[in-house]
Amino acid sequence: MSDFYIGLMSGTSMDGIDAALVEFSQDKINLVAHHSHNIPPALKEKLKLLALDAPEASIDLLGEADTELGIIFADAVKTLLKHSGIKAEQITATGSHGQTIRHRPDLKNTFSIQIADANRISYLTGITTVADFRRKDMAAGGEGAPLAPAFHQQVFHSTKENRAVLNIGGISNITFLPADTSQACFGFDTGPGNTLMDGWIQKHQNHAFDNNGDWAASATADNELVKQLMQDSFVLAKPPKSTGREHYNLSWLEQQLTDFKHLNTAQVQSSLCQFTCDSIVYGIQHELPDIDTLIVCGGGAHNRHLIELLSHKLKENRIKTESSESFGVSPDWVEAIAFAWLARQTISRLPGNIPAVTGAERDVVLGAIYPP
Incomplete structure (x- = not known):
C-alpha cells in the first residue's frame, strides 16, 4: 500500500520554498511531483533581519513573519497538489522544516528556531502537518542538525x-x-x-x-x-x-x-x-x-x-x-524529500535523528504534530 507525504524545505539561502510530493511504497521512494514557490522579496528581507539579529528584528516582526510564512508554505502545498492531481485527503502528512532564523547549539541553553506557523499550514491545507523537528534532538543533548x-x-x-x-x-x-x-x-x-x-x-x-x-x-x-x-x-x-x-x-x-x-x-x-x-x-x-x-x-x-x-x-x-x-534523485529535491521522510518517521513513531551525527544521547522521535 502506498503512502503520500509532502516535504517542505526553505534553506539558509532563503531562495524559495521547495515542495515535494513523495510516495512511499514498501522500501521504494518515488518523487511524484515537485514545486518551487517564491518567497516575496519583502518577506525575505524580514527573514534576513531576523536571522542576522538586526536592530529592527522585534518580537512583532518575528510573529508576523511566522504567520506570513505559514500562509505561503500552505500556498506552496496547494499549488503542488493542483499540479499533481492528488487530493489533500490522499496525503497522510506534510513535513515542514520551516525557515531557520536562529540556530545556537553553541550556547549553554541551546536552541534552534524555525518559523512558518504549522497551525496555519495544517488548517489552510486540511493536511496533518509535522514541524519543529530540531528541538527534540536538542532536548536529548544533540545539535539539532543536520537531520538529513x-x-x-x-x-x-x-x-x-x-x-x-x-x-x-x-x-x-x-x-x-x-x-x-x-x-x-x-x-x-x-x-x-x-x-x-x-x-x-x-x-x-x-x-x-x-x-x-x-x-x-x-x-x-x-x-x-x-x-x-x-x-x-x-x-x-x-x-x-x-x-x-x-x-x-x-x-x-x-x-x-x-x-x-x-x-x-x-x-x-x-x-x-x-x-x-x-x-x-x-x-x-x-x-x-x-x-x-x-x-x-x-x-x-x-x-x-x-x-x-x-x-x-x-x-x-x-x-x-x-x-x-x-x-535517481534530483539534487534539487533531496532535502524536501528528506522532510517528507522525516514526517513519515514521526507519524510512525520512529526515530528521525542519528546520535552519531547530532551528538544526542539517544535516537528520538522528532517533531510536533498539528492535526488539520
Whole structure:
C-alpha cells in the first residue's frame, strides 16, 4: 500500500520554498511531483533581519513573519497538489522544516528556531502537518542538525562501497555511509556552502546567485585570503557540529577582508568558492574514513566551477564525485524529500535523528504534530 507525504524545505539561502510530493511504497521512494514557490522579496528581507539579529528584528516582526510564512508554505502545498492531481485527503502528512532564523547549539541553553506557523499550514491545507523537528534532538543533548543523514542512509547506502553524501545548500553538510552496516553512519556541517558566495554577488552584482560559478571562475582565488578563511574556528572544530547564518554572513566576511582591500570583487568571489571547496575537503580528509564515492546534492551541485574544484581535489584521494541525479534523485529535491521522510518517521513513531551525527544521547522521535 502506498503512502503520500509532502516535504517542505526553505534553506539558509532563503531562495524559495521547495515542495515535494513523495510516495512511499514498501522500501521504494518515488518523487511524484515537485514545486518551487517564491518567497516575496519583502518577506525575505524580514527573514534576513531576523536571522542576522538586526536592530529592527522585534518580537512583532518575528510573529508576523511566522504567520506570513505559514500562509505561503500552505500556498506552496496547494499549488503542488493542483499540479499533481492528488487530493489533500490522499496525503497522510506534510513535513515542514520551516525557515531557520536562529540556530545556537553553541550556547549553554541551546536552541534552534524555525518559523512558518504549522497551525496555519495544517488548517489552510486540511493536511496533518509535522514541524519543529530540531528541538527534540536538542532536548536529548544533540545539535539539532543536520537531520538529513538518516534519510541519506535510507536512500544512498551501498554494501559494495563506502559513500558520503554532500549537501551544498547555504551551509554544506556531509554524511558518511559505510558499506559495513556494523559501522556507524555519521555526519556534520563542514562550513559554508552557497551562503557567502550568494551574499557577495547579491551585494556587488545584484544577482541571487553565481550562475554556474561563472563569476568566481572569471578570476583567480587569493591564496592568502583562502588560507586565512581556512583558519575559521568552525572549520577546524571537531564533530558533532552545525552552523548557519549566525556564523557565516557578510559582517563576518567584511572582518575577514580587512587586510585584503586590494582584491577586486571577482577575486573575493573566487576565493569564497575555493574556501567552500577547501572546507569540504578538509572535513572529508580529517573526519571521514576512506570513501569511494561522494554523492553531491543541493543547489551547489549546479555550481560548475565549485564542482570542478572539488572533483580535482578529491581525485588526489581517488574519490569519485557524482551528482545524486546518477542515483535517481534530483539534487534539487533531496532535502524536501528528506522532510517528507522525516514526517513519515514521526507519524510512525520512529526515530528521525542519528546520535552519531547530532551528538544526542539517544535516537528520538522528532517533531510536533498539528492535526488539520
